[in-house]
Amino acid sequence: MRSLTLLTALALATLASLVAVVGATAQEGKVVLTVGLTQDLDTPNVTAGELVSSYELFTLQYASPTDLAAEDFSTVPGLAESWEVSDDGLTVTYTLREGLRWSDDTPLTAEDIAYTINRARDEEWLNYTSTVANLSAEARDERTLVVTTKVPDPRLPGLPLYVVPKHIWEKVPADEVSNYPALDGVGSGPFTLAEWKKGQFWRMVANPNFWRGRVAIDEVVFRVFRNADAMVAALRSGEIDAAHNVPAAAFPDLENEEGIVAVQGEQGGFDYLVLNSYDGRPPRDTSKFDAPHPALTDLRFRQAIAHAIDKETLVERVLNGIGTPGTTMSPSANPAWIPELSEEETYDFDLDRARQILDEAGYVDSDGNGLREYEGEDIVLRYALRSESETSKPYAEFITGWLEQIGIGTRFSTYDDGQLLEVAGKGDFDLYVWGWTPFVDPDPMLSYFTCDQIAVDASDFTNYYNDAGFCDPTYDELYEQQNRELDPERRREIVHDMLRRFYASASYIVLATSPDLQAYRTDRFTGWVRQPAETGPVLFSNSSPSYWNLTPIEGADDGGDGLATGGIVAIVVAVVLAAALAGWIVLRRRTAEERE
Amino acid sequence: MTARLVAGKVLGALGTLAFVVVFNFFLFRVVESNPVATLYRGRNLTDAQREELTRQFGLDGSKLEQFWRYMEQTLQLNFGRSYATNQPVIDEIWAATPQTLALVGTSTVLAMAIGLAMGVVAGWRRGTAHDRVLTGISIVTWSTPEFWLGMLLLTVFAVDLGLFPTGGISDPSGPDGGLGELLDQAHHMALPCLTLTIAYLGEYALIMRSSIIDVAREDYLTLARAKGLRDAQVRDRHALRNALLPSTTLIALSFGFVLSGAITVETVFSWPGLGLLTYESLRGPDLPMLQGLFLLFSAAVIVFNLAAELLYPYLDPRVRAR
Numbered sequence: 001m002r003s004l005t006l007l008t009a010l011a012l013a014t015l016a017s018l019v020a021v022v023g024a025t026a027q028e029g030k031v032v033l034t035v036g037l038t039q040d041l042d043t044p045n046v047t048a049g050e051l052v053s054s055y056e057l058f059t060l061q062y063a064s065p066t067d068l069a070a071e072d073f074s075t076v077p078g079l080a081e082s083w084e085v086s087d088d089g090l091t092v093t094y095t096l097r098e099g100l101r102w103s104d105d106t107p108l109t110a111e112d113i114a115y116t117i118n119r120a121r122d123e124e125w126l127n128y129t130s131t132v133a134n135l136s137a138e139a140r141d142e143r144t145l146v147v148t149t150k151v152p153d154p155r156l157p158g159l160p161l162y163v164v165p166k167h168i169w170e171k172v173p174a175d176e177v178s179n180y181p182a183l184d185g186v187g188s189g190p191f192t193l194a195e196w197k198k199g200q201f202w203r204m205v206a207n208p209n210f211w212r213g214r215v216a217i218d219e220v221v222f223r224v225f226r227n228a229d230a231m232v233a234a235l236r237s238g239e240i241d242a243a244h245n246v247p248a249a250a251f252p253d254l255e256n257e258e259g260i261v262a263v264q265g266e267q268g269g270f271d272y273l274v275l276n277s278y279d280g281r282p283p284r285d286t287s288k289f290d291a292p293h294p295a296l297t298d299l300r301f302r303q304a305i306a307h308a309i310d311k312e313t314l315v316e317r318v319l320n321g322i323g324t325p326g327t328t329m330s331p332s333a334n335p336a337w338i339p340e341l342s343e344e345e346t347y348d349f350d351l352d353r354a355r356q357i358l359d360e361a362g363y364v365d366s367d368g369n370g371l372r373e374y375e376g377e378d379i380v381l382r383y384a385l386r387s388e389s390e391t392s393k394p395y396a397e398f399i400t401g402w403l404e405q406i407g408i409g410t411r412f413s414t415y416d417d418g419q420l421l422e423v424a425g426k427g428d429f430d431l432y433v434w435g436w437t438p439f440v441d442p443d444p445m446l447s448y449f450t451c452d453q454i455a456v457d458a459s460d461f462t463n464y465y466n467d468a469g470f471c472d473p474t475y476d477e478l479y480e481q482q483n484r485e486l487d488p489e490r491r492r493e494i495v496h497d498m499l500r501r502f503y504a505s506a507s508y509i510v511l512a513t514s515p516d517l518q519a520y521r522t523d524r525f526t527g528w529v530r531q532p533a534e535t536g537p538v539l540f541s542n543s544s545p546s547y548w549n550l551t552p553i554e555g556a557d558d559g560g561d562g563l564a565t566g567g568i569v570a571i572v573v574a575v576v577l578a579a580a581l582a583g584w585i586v587l588r589r590r591t592a593e594e595r596e
Numbered sequence: 597m598t599a600r601l602v603a604g605k606v607l608g609a610l611g612t613l614a615f616v617v618v619f620n621f622f623l624f625r626v627v628e629s630n631p632v633a634t635l636y637r638g639r640n641l642t643d644a645q646r647e648e649l650t651r652q653f654g655l656d657g658s659k660l661e662q663f664w665r666y667m668e669q670t671l672q673l674n675f676g677r678s679y680a681t682n683q684p685v686i687d688e689i690w691a692a693t694p695q696t697l698a699l700v701g702t703s704t705v706l707a708m709a710i711g712l713a714m715g716v717v718a719g720w721r722r723g724t725a726h727d728r729v730l731t732g733i734s735i736v737t738w739s740t741p742e743f744w745l746g747m748l749l750l751t752v753f754a755v756d757l758g759l760f761p762t763g764g765i766s767d768p769s770g771p772d773g774g775l776g777e778l779l780d781q782a783h784h785m786a787l788p789c790l791t792l793t794i795a796y797l798g799e800y801a802l803i804m805r806s807s808i809i810d811v812a813r814e815d816y817l818t819l820a821r822a823k824g825l826r827d828a829q830v831r832d833r834h835a836l837r838n839a840l841l842p843s844t845t846l847i848a849l850s851f852g853f854v855l856s857g858a859i860t861v862e863t864v865f866s867w868p869g870l871g872l873l874t875y876e877s878l879r880g881p882d883l884p885m886l887q888g889l890f891l892l893f894s895a896a897v898i899v900f901n902l903a904a905e906l907l908y909p910y911l912d913p914r915v916r917a918r
Binding site: 030032034042043048050124126129178179197198199200201203219221223224225226227229230231233234236237239388417418421422462463 | 630631632633634635636641642644645646652680681682683688691692747750751754755758761762763764765766768769862863864865866868872873875876879
């Protein structure tokens with residue numbers, strides 16, 4: 001027994017003394033920016049990384065021939081200082097900056113870029129195909145790059161491309177490209193990867209050869225928190241300088257905290273309510289698929305639902321005021337692609353109007369049970385819930401409440417995201433709420449709602465994205481047009497037209513924007529940049545200009561020296577603990593003796 | 597114990613393990629999931645890319661083919677590649693194991709030492725103030741959810757007092773190598789370790805208390821006292837030894853659960869061990885990773901169970917005799 005007590009005492013003392021002994025070691029005067037996030041890298045391999053965290057690494061490590069402007073994503077010079085477009089728009093000749101070098105001092109030439117484009121296209125590198133599928137490139141000399149496209153491409157001369165160092169990647173054979181661990185740390189962006197401790201952090205060091213010149217920060221450390229509340233705590237205590245993916249519940253408090261700026265970074269992400277309105281038109285073997293409730297194929301029925309959704313209330317009550325009420329589908333991180341809707345075009349929240357539309361269309365409640373009927377049967381829609389989304393249930397409660405008020409019933413089933421993709425492809429639902437985050441170019445988002453994105457292959461439902469079953473030949477025609485239109489203004493008008501048509505169909509009701517929630521401290525660095533201007537995030541913003549724009553504030557402390565006072569408190573705690581323990585043992589012994 | 601009995605027990609354990617291996621495959625296929633579709637939603641992949649990804653994930657071919665491939669690989673200790681990181685599952689698991697052994701192992705040993713001591717004192721002085729306080733503490737800590745306790749300690753000691761870091765295992769710009777790094781890691785481990793120790797000790801204390809109470813009425817204790825031994829000697833030499841027997845099973849089982857024991861606490865403190873790996877894999881779901889982890893966890897429990905069974909006869913001759 002005595003040995004057991006001793007062991008306990010020893011263990012407690014060790015634990016307590018640890019607190020006292022450890023202090024932060026000096027940072028050797030290095031300027032370190034620490035960013036907290038809730039997601040580790042999946043891989044630092046630029047051809048295969050999928051996660052947002054990995055994309056931030058790629059953006060920092062690999063400079064691009066052309067850059068995206070901080071204010072509006074327009075094309076600005078990057079590795080290339082200028083370019084010329086041929087009259088037919090199919091060939092662009094880029095001139096690179098002088099004296100470009102990789103971080104390991106190897107010269108960076110037009111050959112590196114041509115190599116990246118051609119190899120990525122031939123080997124169909126996952127993260128590159130959407131950019132390079134139709135391109136071919138040739139290095140005319142060290143600084144001249146000629147890029148040719150097979151089809152007119154409105155994205156050119158913009159060439160946002162993570163250029164990989166040829167002298168590193170040519171050693172990686174084709175069948176190993178996607179598994180290459182990519183810890184080489186050779187890049188051309190402001191920072192390159194120095195260390196990755198899986199599940200803990202990754203550290204990037206300033207690239208002395210960055211084409212804008214070496215940045216003012218020596219290191220960026222990305223610290224992975226699995227507990228978002230602990231991340232917020234670390235931001236408050238100064239352990240980290242900025243945080244990405246702040247939990248919505250903590251956001252309002254951070255907004256009110258002095259010395260911290262909380263940012264709702266809009267990047268085009270949105271939540272939508274989809275109405276399955278597939279009417280059986282495109283070539284689909286309907287026997288192998290499910291069909292929506294027939295009333296949903298009636299435009300008037302959908303319009304009534306659109307009038308029954310109060311987006312303001314959803315933002316206020318479901319999203320705690322974070323986000324803004326939605327209008328049309330948002331195809332891009334750049335808000336300029338979203339058209340202004342006139343008052344007549346807008347489906348405003350008006351339950352009376354909704355009821356009136358349903359009455360006029362002949363959906364009436366003839367048996368007085370509160371539900372309208374379709375061909376003698378009560379209308380009850382199948383509403384799919386997402387088990388993986390915290391907002392799915394509260395959204396559903398409001399939405400089904402309003403539907404009930406206009407005489408439409410609902411029935412829930414719950415799915416995880418993998419299952420819901422199948423259900424969506426199969427058409428085995430009437431309604432659900434999900435979200436999208438678009439790219440910078442509007443083309444991919446627009447492509448999801450063409451007729452050929454309605455699932456037809458019954459052996460694989462998940463290869464399609466048109467969950468609304470929306471099919472409008474005019475939309476498809478306009479889609480082809482915008483895909484070839486080289487004049488930016490005209491292209492924007494076409495896209496606006498498409499979005500108006502899509503909105504009018506009431507197949508896809510955009511509920512609210514879903515901003516990135518971020519926060520940063522103002523005491524150590526200045527120069528945070530929002531992309532796009534005023535509305536966007538400061539980090540994880542497509543080209544993330546903050547990192548090379550930040551400068552340390554003169555005289556600001558290095559952070560992390562709270563341990564000096566902490567150490568003193570710790571010693572006090574240790575002493576108190578030891579005293580308490582000693583007292584307990586003495587007391588115990590005395591009572592034991594009394595018993596004897 | 598005869599060699600035959602030992603062989604029987606070992607074979608039984610192996611049989612259980614084989615069942616787990618087979619069951620694992622079907623368990624994780626109850627949920628139909630298409631990782632290619634989930635991971636690449638919104639990416640217009642070419643058909644060739646989709647096929648290649650499906651092949652990489654080992655999802656091509658029929659269920660039976662997949663099953664054979666799974667059995668073949670598992671027997672070679674190859675658990676496939678993680679859906680999430682595309683790295684071999686076995687590598688990821690080995691990388692996370694030391695952290696969990698350090699954290700949960702230390703907490704288990706601490707909780708045992710403190711908990712058993714508490715149980716002895718409480719049981720020996722049954723009905724006294726000591727007993728009521730210690731039993732009260734045991735019941736409260738035992739029924740406290742670990743993650744809640746973790747958040748509480750984190751808020752008080754890391755945020756308000758600033759004594760400990762808010763999570764992770766080391767300071768990214770801290771010392772590298774040597775004693776400095778070790779101390780830095782211990783500093784990071786203190787809070788999660790304290791959480792687990794508090795969470796675990798109640799169970800040991802309560803079991804030890806009831807064992808002590810059981811033996812306290814035995815005749816041999818009366819005899820020992822009659823011999824004129826001091827109270828502490830009676831307790832330590834005679835009562836404690838016999839009362840330790842039921843705890844042995846508990847201790848062996850606890851070591852079996854060391855690997856899988858700290859999912860919520862590792863998550864609260866961003867401690868990159870097996871528990872956190874499990875939590876992350878469940879969110880995917882990353883089936884190959886979960887398969888690997890469950891196999892490892894089951895194997896650990898089976899092995900320590902076997903160890904307890906084999907060890908028990910040596911600790912208690914009565915079992916041997918039977």
